Amino acid sequence: MDCREFESNIQSFIKDELPDERYDSFIEHYSKCSECNEELEILYLVDHTIRANESDNISFNLKEQLEMHMKAVENRVYRRYKKRFLRNVSIMLAELAAGTVSVIFILIMLGIM
Numbered sequence: 352m353d354c355r356e357f358e359s360n361i362q363s364f365i366k367d368e369l370p371d372e373r374y375d376s377f378i379e380h381y382s383k384c385s386e387c388n389e390e391l392e393i394l395y396l397v398d399h400t401i402r403a404n405e406s407d408n409i410s411f412n413l414k415e416q417l418e419m420h421m422k423a424v425e426n427r428v429y430r431r432y433k434k435r436f437l438r439n440v441s442i443m444l445a446e447l448a449a450g451t452v453s454v455i456f457i458l459i460m461l462g463i464m
Contacts, residue, residue, distance in 0.1 A: 352376040357387045364391070364424075365398050371428045378421065392417060 352360075352373075357380045363369040364377060381388055395417045458464040 352380040354380075354384060354387055357381070357384070358390060361391055361394050365395055367420075367424065369424070371431055374424060374428045378425065381421075395420075 357377060360369055360373060360377055369377060381391060392414060396413050399413055399416065455464065
């Protein structure tokens with residue numbers, strides 16, 4: 352992900368609407384690019400300041416909140432990937448079992464077993 356793409360995804364990240372498939376490259380770019388890191392922190396600060404004024408819930412440790420937000424999204428994305436992986440493994444095992452049963456059935460029908 353380059354800086355321009357990162358910047359176009361900042362609002363989606365802040366609103367927690369960044370698609371899972373973009374999250375890894377977003378975080379990787381964030382950790383390597385100090386300019387984009389600063390841009391995200393500024394926009395995160397502005398967004399949370401506006402929301403804090405609306406709800407009268409002001410927190411002054413926004414950098415920590417941003418890090419916590421990133422960890423929460425990272426955990427959510429990890430759980431989704433893990434769930435998809437386990438589903439795919441289950442499907443593959445079911446297909447393997449069905450194939451094995453089919454082969455055994457054919458062997459029985461041919462009188463080989």
